[in-house]
Structure formats: C-alpha cells, structure tokens
Amino acid sequence: MNQADVVIIGGGVMGLFAALHLAETDAGRIVLLEQRHLGAGSSGKSGAILRQHYSHEVTIRMARASLLDYRTFEARHGLDIGFTETGMIFTCHARDRTTLEANVARQRELGVDVVVLDAPALRALDPHATFGDDVIGAFEREAGYVSPVATLKALAALGRDRGVVIREGTQVEDVLVEEGRVQAVALAGGERLATPIVLNAGGPWAGILCKRLGLDLPLRAIRPEQAYFAAPNGRERFVYGDLLTGLYWKPEPAGWMRVGKMAYDGDAEVPDPDAYDEGVSNRFIDQCRTRLTQRRPDYARAVSWGGCSALYTVTPDAHPMIGPVPGIDGLHLVSGFSGHGFKLGPAVGRGVAAMLTGGDPSPLDPAFFAVDRFARGRPIESAYEYGILG
Template identity: 30%
Template sequence: MLVLERDKLGSGTTKGGLGGIRHQFVDELDIRMSQLATAFWRNFEDRTGSRHEFEERGYLFIANSEEGVAQLREPMPLYERMRAAVRMVNRVEVAELVPGIRTDDVFGGRFGARDGYGDPLAALAGFAAAAQLDGASFREGIEVDSLLRDGDRVTGVRTASGDVRAERVLLATGCWTAALAATAAVPVPIWPYRRSIMQSGPLPQLARIPLVIEWESGFHFRPKGAAQRFAMPNITTDGKEEKGPTDAPAAFPGEFAPLEVPPSLEPWVRARAAWRHPAFADLVITDSWSCYYEMTPDDHPIVGAVPGVAGLYIAAGFSGHGFMHAPATGQLVVEEMLDGRARSIDIRDLSLERFQTGRRPFKAAVL
C-alpha cells in the first residue's frame, strides 16, 4: 500500500478537529459505525502499538427548553434498541457530571456514557506507524494532480514526480475530493465549510468532565489536558448562530473560505462560556484556529466503490464526524476493496450512487 500526501500527514482537516467520539446520532448506521470504531478506540494500544488519549468520559447534551428536552428524548428508543448506553438526565445529574456548571436555565439533558474524546493527530500517528510496520509506504509532499483512467477503470495517478500505476486507488482527500475526482470525470458532491476551535489556559478543576454541548446554541467544551477546547457555531453577518451550511454550492467543491478565525467568534465564546460555568469567567483564550468540515448534501460520508469506474474508491465527506468513525471507515473500505463488499457493516447506503438513485434519505444533525 502506498499513501501519497501532498503536504504532511494530518495537515488537512484532521489537525483541526475537536476529537469528539459519540454514539448519539439519529441514524442507526451512524451508531453502528460508532460501535465498530469505539471497539477499536478502546483497544487502540493493542491494535497499533501506540498510545493516544481516548478518554471515555461521555458526551453530555444540555437543553434550555422543554422543546429541546423533547428533541433530545426522541431518539431514546433507538439508543435502547442499539444498547448505546445513553440516558436522559435531570438538572441534578447534570450538576453531578460537571461540578459547578450553571443549571438554573437547564431543563434536562442526555448523557452517553460510552462517548468521549481523543486526540486526532496522536491517533493518526499511531495508525501510520502501525501501517508502516505492516509494510505500507508513506510519501509526503507528493500531490496527486489527476487520476489515470482507461475506459471504465482507473489505472493509477499522475503526480509531478511521475505516474504511479495501481489496480486500486482510494480517494481519502477530505474536502479536496471533488476536484480530484473530476479529473476522472466523476462528479462528487463534497464541499468545504469552515468551522473554528478555541483553547483556554489551564483549568485543571475541569480536566475530567464529559464533552458538554448546549443543544440550542451549539456551544461545546471538552478538556484537553489541563486546558479546555471550545467549539462553536458560525455567526452570520446578521448575528445568527449557524450550526451547519444552509445550502450546498451550485458546483462542487465551491468556495474555500480563508482559514482565519472570524473575529465575531471570540466574544461569543467568552460570553457563552462565562454564562455556563464560573470557571470560565475571565477566560484566557491561548489559541484558536479554523479548518473545513467536508460536507455532503445529506451530512453523511461517501464510502466505497465508485460505480462505473472499476478500481476507484472514496472515503471522504465525513461532515463533522470523520475522526470518531475513522477506524470503522478504514476497516469497511478495505473490506470492500479486497472482498468486493464490506462485511462488518452493510455500507451500501454510503455509496456515491445514492446521489443519483436517492437510495434513502439519511437523518442527521450537524453539531
């Protein structure tokens, strides 16, 4: 196996993610992916020989309204059927899970005990080291300019340092996939949507809490060592909170917004944080950055063989949850590449084909 990376491994969206790992989705396929992935995250050290910081401390959603609590309750029968270890919690339990958190405006919440968070770059380093020991080669600083296609099959890739012939090519190129796939005349509806993260100075008293998400506002926080990391919705020019893109672009990939952190975000985060927990009063933001979500029209990834082009596969477009599902995605796409069909989970619904055939509508909530 040969991996060609135009920059450095992890330099795409992976370096910018929050590292959250959850089972609290509203579509059964997503929960199955989380279960398969979490089995790997739990045994990461045995499976790869490397450490990463998977902390199974849970995801806590909190709602500020009766309507929000009702929305959180809706998928509970699905979680029970899937044995996903998710439960509704009241204000007292919220305060037990996050000591000191403000709860006088909290109507209730939902807690996933098997959820948690990890470190995307540390995990990537572990995967890459294990793959290398198993014989994979990695070449950084090599950009694939185009795919080589002969009739109805892919035959390799073209780079500035020459062609590389291959029977199978996997595009795992995140929000840059549409442009590359277009070189083989394959339309792929993936586009970039900028999101940002901020990090505080040390707050060791909160180092062991779950990842917390305000359901209505989309404000998140989680410990990262002794610091806290914050994720937030985008703020539109008229001051509205926007948790995800309103529309797909007319043509893919569309525009890449500059990777700066919009100045409107820090005051918003400081205000939300100070409201939610007294430890966040006078918050010191020590770092902040932006990266792109790789969005698809139904907020679900494209994983599997490209119909009509033998040997070409895609694993991209994770729409905000590509890190948590990475071990499952890797396993499933390799099963499909080697055996013609993913065996561990039926992923036909994730095929690129669905955008032509409308195979089934997914349920999703962009966080």
C-alpha cells in the same frame, strides 16, 4: 512504471485506517500518497471527540465499534494515542424529549451506556454548569477523545510495519482512466503509478480530484473556526454537545477548552484548501464566549487562548460518501464526513478494506452511504436539527 494493488490518496484518519486494514487482509502492495504531511487536511486539527450519539442504527453501530477500537488500541498495539474517557453531556430543550428518549432507547439497544437526565440530575452531574428547568439531556458515560496527532502517527507506524508504502509530499495530478476503468495515478513531476484500484480519501481535496475526472459530486470544503479558553477550574471534565447554545466543547489535556459551533451553515466555503485563512476572528471568539456563558457563567472572564480555523469536507446531508464511484470501475470514494469523521475512522477503515477485498464491511453499510444517493434523491435524514448528529 511503478505498480500498486491499491493506491490511497490522502493521509488523514480515513486513508490511514483503510491502509492498515487492507495490509492486514493481505490485499497486496498498498501505497498511500499524501501531498503535504499526515493529517494536513482535516484530521490533524480535529477535536477527535468519540461519541455514539446518533439517530441512525448504522452510525450508532459504527461509532460504537470505533470507540471500542480506540479504547483498546494501546493494549493491542502498545502505542499511546491519548485515549481519554470523559463522558459526554448532550443537552436539548424539554420539548424535544420524545426525540431524545427514542434515540437514547435505540442507542441502549445497541449497547451504548447512556441515560436521559432531567435538569436536577444534570445540575448534580455538573455543578459548574447552569441548567434551566426547560433543559433535558443525555449522558453518555463512555465518550471521550483521542489525540489526533498521536493517532495518525500510530496508524502510520502500524501501516509501515505491515508493508504499507506511505509517501508524504507527493501530489496526485490525476487518475488515469481508460475505457471506464482506472489504469494509473499521475503524480507531480511526471511519475505514474499503475494500479487497478484508487481510494480517494483526500478530504478537502477529494472533490477537486473528482471534478478533474468529470464527476459532479456535492462535496464542499468549508472553514469552521474553533476558540480556545483557559479552563477556570484548571481542568474540565466533560465533553458537551449543546443544542440550546449551538456549541460543542471538549477539555484538552493542557487545561484549556476547545469550543466550536455545531452548525456550519455560515462557515465560508474554501475554493482552494492549499490557501485558506487558518486563524480565528475575535468576533467568533466573542460569540463563543457569549453562548458558552449561558451554560457556563464562569467562562465570562476566562482567558482567551485564541483559536484556529480548520477544514471540513461537507455533503448536503452531513454524512460521508463511501463506496464505488459510478461510471469509473476501480475508483472508490471516502469523503464528506462533515466534521464527525474521526469517531468513525476504525469502522470506516475496516469496512472499506472489506469492500475492496470481497469481505463483510459491517458495521459499515455501503448502501447507506452510497456515492450516488444524492443523484437518486435519497439523502440521509437526521432526527435532529444538526445533520452531524444523524
């Protein structure tokens, strides 16, 4: 039987960052198993937006540490991941000024370069947009994005250089447990891989694996849609998070705009992540155009470039479950990022590696993201309507 010191299930951004940092801490033989190809779950279709606008100190610190990691990635490793600094405009109703100002003050205390802007200042910042007098916003100067595909490719290359074994096209059938402790991973085809530690970073498949182990965890895979529009001005400048239209949007390098909804309450649940509709409906495209033109009237006649559907793995409070799984020694979970995981990837990977090797996981706080918090009636609460901004 083959052996590994740590087996990571899932080749998305979380699994790859964890593998890289485990290799750098000399954690032994690290094997990452991906049933399809790297990024096949959520990461490959991610907008990979990098912003620090959260309402909790833990997530602000993690987002900031991760942004700095992405920004310096090419200089440190010599690999281009498409880091692009755009700045992000976050807008809400003026009646929410107290909440916005409190969150911005907290972010500034933690080193985030962000300011509160009233409607005239927003108009001056983005002349292409329309802002009523009842709109206020926050401008985060350092926000931006990376290329998800380039990032995953770079992480895999770095991991392999450090000895990580990455096996694509390898399906995990089960985690074998004896007397409450992980013993091995069973693979399709009958192979077994002995290991004392399994990190379940399987994204949309993570909950399915947990159910096979008799674990009732509130992880759901859902299908958010994204619409693409040709930018009327050729190239957009800012990433947006707009509470008033309920949309987020970001510029893409090829001169088009990616648009999606901030809320996912109405998104369809996906019982089988291996078989879901990856297209986008005309109804969704029309809804996005209607809402977007409230802020950007010039998109009323913008050319539609279609879109796609992706996968989110969500929890009831829109925050991930990170850490040891109660009842099974050696089993750890990293899942449920609810659409805002890519921006936290470096901090999560470093923190998880530290957790598994006895180090300091900060800025990751394992207690904050504890796997059993829902069973204990302790969900994370956001200051905003959308938990994704928690």
